[in-house]
Amino acid sequence: MSAAHEWSYETDGPVVRPYAMVRGRTRNEGYWFDLVAFVVAAVDSLDLRLGIQPEHRAILRICQVPCPVGEVASRMNLPVGVVRVLLGDLHTAQAIHVREPTCRTGRPSIRVIREVLDGLREL
Amino acid sequence: MSSTPRPGAPAAPGDLLPEAAKILVAGGFGAGKSTLVSAISEIVPFHTEEVLTRSSMGVDDLAGVEGKGTTTVALDFGRITIHNRLALFLFGTPGQGRFSFMWDELAAGALCAIVLADTRRLSDCFPAVDYFERRGLPFVVAVNCFEGARSYPPDTVRRALTLQPEVPVMLCDARLRTSVKDVLVKAVDHVLLLETERSAHA
Numbered sequence: 001m002s003a004a005h006e007w008s009y010e011t012d013g014p015v016v017r018p019y020a021m022v023r024g025r026t027r028n029e030g031y032w033f034d035l036v037a038f039v040v041a042a043v044d045s046l047d048l049r050l051g052i053q054p055e056h057r058a059i060l061r062i063c064q065v066p067c068p069v070g071e072v073a074s075r076m077n078l079p080v081g082v083v084r085v086l087l088g089d090l091h092t093a094q095a096i097h098v099r100e101p102t103c104r105t106g107r108p109s110i111r112v113i114r115e116v117l118d119g120l121r122e123l
Numbered sequence: 124m125s126s127t128p129r130p131g132a133p134a135a136p137g138d139l140l141p142e143a144a145k146i147l148v149a150g151g152f153g154a155g156k157s158t159l160v161s162a163i164s165e166i167v168p169f170h171t172e173e174v175l176t177r178s179s180m181g182v183d184d185l186a187g188v189e190g191k192g193t194t195t196v197a198l199d200f201g202r203i204t205i206h207n208r209l210a211l212f213l214f215g216t217p218g219q220g221r222f223s224f225m226w227d228e229l230a231a232g233a234l235c236a237i238v239l240a241d242t243r244r245l246s247d248c249f250p251a252v253d254y255f256e257r258r259g260l261p262f263v264v265a266v267n268c269f270e271g272a273r274s275y276p277p278d279t280v281r282r283a284l285t286l287q288p289e290v291p292v293m294l295c296d297a298r299l300r301t302s303v304k305d306v307l308v309k310a311v312d313h314v315l316l317l318e319t320e321r322s323a324h325a
Contacts, residue, residue, distance in 0.1 A: 034143075034228075068210070068212065097140065099143075102232075108144055108232065108233075110318055110319065110322065112209070113311060113314055114315065116209070117311045118205075119205030119209070120203070120205075120307050120308050
């Protein structure tokens with residue numbers, strides 16, 4: 001763990017170990033939540049129900065605008081694996097929409113390659 | 124667990140979200156990966172950590188991490204908006220061979236890779252070159268020209284890395300946006316050429 005995760009009064013870093021936060025779960029049902037998958041909140045807030053943690057609410061706040069999974073993890077200061085489990089919970093609760101990359105395993109389409117090239121040239 | 128639907132706003136289906144494309148930036152420690160990502164990213168690059176467990180490391184790959192159950196791997200993560208429906212992500216990835224398992228996830232569906240080379244420690248980018256060759260992911264080699272480092276012509280670097288003739292090799296300054304842009308354009312142009320050829324022969 002990085003220094004940011006060490007006990008300190010100056011930072012509000014987690015006192016709870018990250019995987020304890022998700023009760024030892026390392027995977028979720030359904031989506032993979034690729035680092036570049038976009039996530040957006042489908043709801044404004046979550047009902048007060050058992051199982052909702054502050055982290056779920058924090059993620060939902062970040063995702064009020066579309067945000068890639070890697071960025072969510074970075075802003076939450078949590079490992080991606082933990083964030084994937086939390087996102088899985090939110091998806092089960094129908095609180096988020098997800099768009100996984102279209103070409104997770106294959107090659108990107110020529111259309112995407114051309115569009116990226118045009119976009120880069122215009123930078 | 125339940126949720127309160129947002130009033131008035133019909134839930135946007137996931138496929139209205141932007142599409143994502145990604146390019147990997149690999150190279151040895153200190154080759155300038157973070158600098159390159161920062162130079163072109165429209166956001167302050169993110170830094171995300173992945174927990175690496177014993178089971179995800181090869182049994183031979185524990186050198187230096189003995190006695191540790193887990194360790195973390197940091198990624199630099201930059202973004203370029205191509206248009207409102209397409210975003211390009213850049214990933215600066217750890218270059219050490221023992222982290223190469225992570226490249227599998229990052230390389231899946233990636234457009235291409237940029238191998239950033241430092242001529243003072245050229246052998247540091249061997250693992251990246253080997254990996255992308257084996258995986259068949261198109262890549263270019265960008266030689267980061269550090270101040271005070273002796274510069275070598277691209278062909279010398281090509282020979283030293285025993286690259287295939289079609290792999291583009293270019294000099295760059297990872298601190299300069301225009302230089303990084305040139306590298307990215309060259310890399311994606313190279314991919315377009317390869318993919319166009321591939322589909323012509325299919």
